[in-house]
Amino acid sequence: MATSEFLGYLESRKNIAGAACGLVGLVLTFTGVAGPYWPVVVVGLYGAGALIAPPERPPLPDFPDPSARLDEVRGDFGRLRGYLADVELPPAAAGRLTELTELLAALLDPGWVTEVLAQDPEGVHTLSRAVRQDIPEAVDTFVRTRWWTRLAPGQEPPERHLERQLTLLHEEADRLAAGLRETEARRQESHTRYLEDRSQ
Numbered sequence: 001m002a003t004s005e006f007l008g009y010l011e012s013r014k015n016i017a018g019a020a021c022g023l024v025g026l027v028l029t030f031t032g033v034a035g036p037y038w039p040v041v042v043v044g045l046y047g048a049g050a051l052i053a054p055p056e057r058p059p060l061p062d063f064p065d066p067s068a069r070l071d072e073v074r075g076d077f078g079r080l081r082g083y084l085a086d087v088e089l090p091p092a093a094a095g096r097l098t099e100l101t102e103l104l105a106a107l108l109d110p111g112w113v114t115e116v117l118a119q120d121p122e123g124v125h126t127l128s129r130a131v132r133q134d135i136p137e138a139v140d141t142f143v144r145t146r147w148w149t150r151l152a153p154g155q156e157p158p159e160r161h162l163e164r165q166l167t168l169l170h171e172e173a174d175r176l177a178a179g180l181r182e183t184e185a186r187r188q189e190s191h192t193r194y195l196e197d198r199s200q
Helices: 002-010 013-030 035-052 066-085 091-108 112-118 121-151 158-199
Strands: none
Touching: 002 013, 013 035, 066 091, 066 112, 066 121, 091 112, 091 121, 091 158, 112 121, 112 158, 121 158
């Protein structure tokens, strides 16, 4: 620990500025200006240089790699699919859920889609929220309320709410996929223009 702190100080701005001023003190010593008090002059100039040195830049924050966040979402999606496999849903809702999970699987599948998605923090957040919150809550709410509606007939069936929720989530994922396709198309167009300009 002490060794790393010492090495860090050697590379610091304070030490570099102090050493530069200390060298000026040595030059003054060799030219005879410092006289017999040359050690005090060299040390004093080193200290002055260390004091006037600009402060150290704070280190950049260590943000997580977006692709690592996608790996986490991918793992959570696998757990979500395991949970959904054990839930019995009406045919219409089950169909909507299958369409939604297939679309999410395509978005999370490693390849160019996730490369583009990794550069879109809002898109990663949308996927993360769908996988970790929206879908589990919608399905769990349906499972819980389905039992209560048997005791209170006449209300709108919970499967209709679930179908609407899954439809809205599918539309949101569809918009995300369309945005990613547009981003990739723009990137290809930009690269084509670059190659055309280079060939002229």
